[in-house]
Amino acid sequence: MEVQLIRTEANYQEALREIELLFNAAPNTPDYDRLDVLTTLVEAYEKTHFPIELPDPIKAIQYYMDTREWSRRDLEPCLGSRARVSEILSRKRSLTLEMIRRLNQELGIPAEILIQPYESAQTSA
Incomplete structure:
Protein backbone atom coordinates (compact mmCIF):
# COMPACT_ATOMS: atom_id res chain seq x y z
CA MET A 1 0.00 0.00 0.00
CA GLU A 2 1.74 3.11 -1.23
CA VAL A 3 0.16 6.27 0.14
CA GLN A 4 1.48 9.81 -0.13
CA LEU A 5 0.91 12.88 1.97
CA ILE A 6 -1.62 15.29 0.53
CA ARG A 7 0.27 18.48 -0.23
CA THR A 8 -1.56 20.00 -3.18
CA GLU A 9 -5.12 20.56 -4.35
CA ALA A 10 -4.50 17.98 -7.08
CA ASN A 11 -3.39 15.39 -4.47
CA TYR A 12 -6.48 16.25 -2.45
CA GLN A 13 -8.86 15.78 -5.40
CA GLU A 14 -7.16 12.51 -6.33
CA ALA A 15 -7.54 11.23 -2.76
CA LEU A 16 -11.24 12.18 -2.75
CA ARG A 17 -11.80 10.26 -6.01
CA GLU A 18 -10.08 7.21 -4.58
CA ILE A 19 -12.08 7.43 -1.34
CA GLU A 20 -15.26 7.46 -3.41
CA LEU A 21 -14.16 4.28 -5.20
CA LEU A 22 -13.26 2.57 -1.90
CA PHE A 23 -16.22 3.85 0.06
CA ASN A 24 -18.00 0.47 0.31
CA ALA A 25 -14.89 -1.57 1.08
CA ALA A 26 -15.47 -4.47 3.44
CA PRO A 27 -13.87 -4.21 6.89
CA ASN A 28 -10.60 -6.04 7.49
CA THR A 29 -9.52 -5.88 3.85
CA PRO A 30 -6.59 -4.07 2.24
CA ASP A 31 -9.06 -1.73 0.48
CA TYR A 32 -10.68 -0.85 3.81
CA ASP A 33 -7.26 -0.15 5.34
CA ARG A 34 -6.39 2.09 2.37
CA LEU A 35 -9.73 3.88 2.78
CA ASP A 36 -8.97 4.47 6.46
CA VAL A 37 -5.53 5.91 5.72
CA LEU A 38 -6.81 8.12 2.90
CA THR A 39 -9.65 9.55 4.99
CA THR A 40 -7.19 10.35 7.77
CA LEU A 41 -4.94 12.17 5.32
CA VAL A 42 -7.89 14.05 3.78
CA GLU A 43 -9.10 15.11 7.23
CA ALA A 44 -5.64 16.45 8.09
CA TYR A 45 -5.44 18.36 4.79
CA GLU A 46 -8.93 19.83 5.26
CA LYS A 47 -8.21 20.84 8.84
CA THR A 48 -5.20 22.82 7.63
CA HIS A 49 -6.62 24.24 4.38
CA PHE A 50 -10.33 24.59 5.14
CA PRO A 51 -10.55 25.35 8.86
CA ILE A 52 -14.02 25.79 10.31
CA GLU A 53 -14.21 28.56 12.84
CA LEU A 54 -16.15 28.06 16.02
CA PRO A 55 -19.47 29.92 16.17
CA ASP A 56 -20.05 32.98 18.31
Whole structure:
Protein backbone atom coordinates (compact mmCIF):
# COMPACT_ATOMS: atom_id res chain seq x y z
CA MET A 1 0.00 0.00 0.00
CA GLU A 2 1.74 3.11 -1.23
CA VAL A 3 0.16 6.27 0.14
CA GLN A 4 1.48 9.81 -0.13
CA LEU A 5 0.91 12.88 1.97
CA ILE A 6 -1.62 15.29 0.53
CA ARG A 7 0.27 18.48 -0.23
CA THR A 8 -1.56 20.00 -3.18
CA GLU A 9 -5.12 20.56 -4.35
CA ALA A 10 -4.50 17.98 -7.08
CA ASN A 11 -3.39 15.39 -4.47
CA TYR A 12 -6.48 16.25 -2.45
CA GLN A 13 -8.86 15.78 -5.40
CA GLU A 14 -7.16 12.51 -6.33
CA ALA A 15 -7.54 11.23 -2.76
CA LEU A 16 -11.24 12.18 -2.75
CA ARG A 17 -11.80 10.26 -6.01
CA GLU A 18 -10.08 7.21 -4.58
CA ILE A 19 -12.08 7.43 -1.34
CA GLU A 20 -15.26 7.46 -3.41
CA LEU A 21 -14.16 4.28 -5.20
CA LEU A 22 -13.26 2.57 -1.90
CA PHE A 23 -16.22 3.85 0.06
CA ASN A 24 -18.00 0.47 0.31
CA ALA A 25 -14.89 -1.57 1.08
CA ALA A 26 -15.47 -4.47 3.44
CA PRO A 27 -13.87 -4.21 6.89
CA ASN A 28 -10.60 -6.04 7.49
CA THR A 29 -9.52 -5.88 3.85
CA PRO A 30 -6.59 -4.07 2.24
CA ASP A 31 -9.06 -1.73 0.48
CA TYR A 32 -10.68 -0.85 3.81
CA ASP A 33 -7.26 -0.15 5.34
CA ARG A 34 -6.39 2.09 2.37
CA LEU A 35 -9.73 3.88 2.78
CA ASP A 36 -8.97 4.47 6.46
CA VAL A 37 -5.53 5.91 5.72
CA LEU A 38 -6.81 8.12 2.90
CA THR A 39 -9.65 9.55 4.99
CA THR A 40 -7.19 10.35 7.77
CA LEU A 41 -4.94 12.17 5.32
CA VAL A 42 -7.89 14.05 3.78
CA GLU A 43 -9.10 15.11 7.23
CA ALA A 44 -5.64 16.45 8.09
CA TYR A 45 -5.44 18.36 4.79
CA GLU A 46 -8.93 19.83 5.26
CA LYS A 47 -8.21 20.84 8.84
CA THR A 48 -5.20 22.82 7.63
CA HIS A 49 -6.62 24.24 4.38
CA PHE A 50 -10.33 24.59 5.14
CA PRO A 51 -10.55 25.35 8.86
CA ILE A 52 -14.02 25.79 10.31
CA GLU A 53 -14.21 28.56 12.84
CA LEU A 54 -16.15 28.06 16.02
CA PRO A 55 -19.47 29.92 16.17
CA ASP A 56 -20.05 32.98 18.31
CA PRO A 57 -21.08 31.83 21.83
CA ILE A 58 -24.32 33.85 21.92
CA LYS A 59 -25.32 32.70 18.44
CA ALA A 60 -24.59 29.13 19.53
CA ILE A 61 -26.87 29.52 22.57
CA GLN A 62 -29.61 30.91 20.35
CA TYR A 63 -29.17 28.05 17.87
CA TYR A 64 -29.40 25.44 20.61
CA MET A 65 -32.48 27.21 22.00
CA ASP A 66 -34.12 27.22 18.56
CA THR A 67 -33.40 23.56 17.86
CA ARG A 68 -34.88 22.54 21.22
CA GLU A 69 -37.71 25.06 21.03
CA TRP A 70 -36.55 26.62 24.29
CA SER A 71 -37.74 30.02 25.41
CA ARG A 72 -35.70 32.55 27.36
CA ARG A 73 -37.44 31.27 30.49
CA ASP A 74 -35.96 27.81 29.84
CA LEU A 75 -32.48 29.35 30.11
CA GLU A 76 -33.07 30.74 33.59
CA PRO A 77 -31.72 27.63 35.40
CA CYS A 78 -28.49 27.98 33.39
CA LEU A 79 -28.03 31.74 33.47
CA GLY A 80 -29.98 33.00 36.46
CA SER A 81 -32.90 35.40 36.55
CA ARG A 82 -35.01 36.55 33.61
CA ALA A 83 -33.06 39.82 33.66
CA ARG A 84 -29.73 37.95 33.55
CA VAL A 85 -30.89 35.89 30.56
CA SER A 86 -31.85 39.10 28.78
CA GLU A 87 -28.49 40.70 29.60
CA ILE A 88 -26.56 37.70 28.26
CA LEU A 89 -28.56 37.34 25.04
CA SER A 90 -28.40 41.09 24.36
CA ARG A 91 -24.64 41.01 25.05
CA LYS A 92 -24.87 43.47 27.93
CA ARG A 93 -23.20 40.95 30.25
CA SER A 94 -20.60 38.27 29.57
CA LEU A 95 -20.99 34.62 30.44
CA THR A 96 -19.44 33.53 33.74
CA LEU A 97 -17.59 30.28 34.23
CA GLU A 98 -20.54 28.85 36.16
CA MET A 99 -22.95 29.80 33.35
CA ILE A 100 -20.65 28.14 30.83
CA ARG A 101 -20.60 24.95 32.91
CA ARG A 102 -24.40 24.89 33.16
CA LEU A 103 -24.92 25.58 29.45
CA ASN A 104 -22.49 22.81 28.64
CA GLN A 105 -24.29 20.35 30.93
CA GLU A 106 -27.89 21.36 30.18
CA LEU A 107 -27.76 22.19 26.47
CA GLY A 108 -24.67 20.23 25.49
CA ILE A 109 -22.97 23.26 23.96
CA PRO A 110 -19.26 22.46 23.77
CA ALA A 111 -17.26 24.44 26.33
CA GLU A 112 -14.72 25.38 23.65
CA ILE A 113 -17.47 27.40 21.93
CA LEU A 114 -18.68 29.09 25.10
CA ILE A 115 -15.26 30.13 26.43
CA GLN A 116 -14.32 32.07 23.31
CA PRO A 117 -14.07 35.81 23.53
CA TYR A 118 -17.04 37.53 21.89
CA GLU A 119 -18.31 41.02 21.36
CA SER A 120 -20.37 42.34 24.24
CA ALA A 121 -21.20 45.72 25.70
CA GLN A 122 -18.63 44.97 28.44
CA THR A 123 -15.80 44.30 25.96
CA SER A 124 -16.61 47.19 23.64
CA ALA A 125 -16.98 49.80 26.35
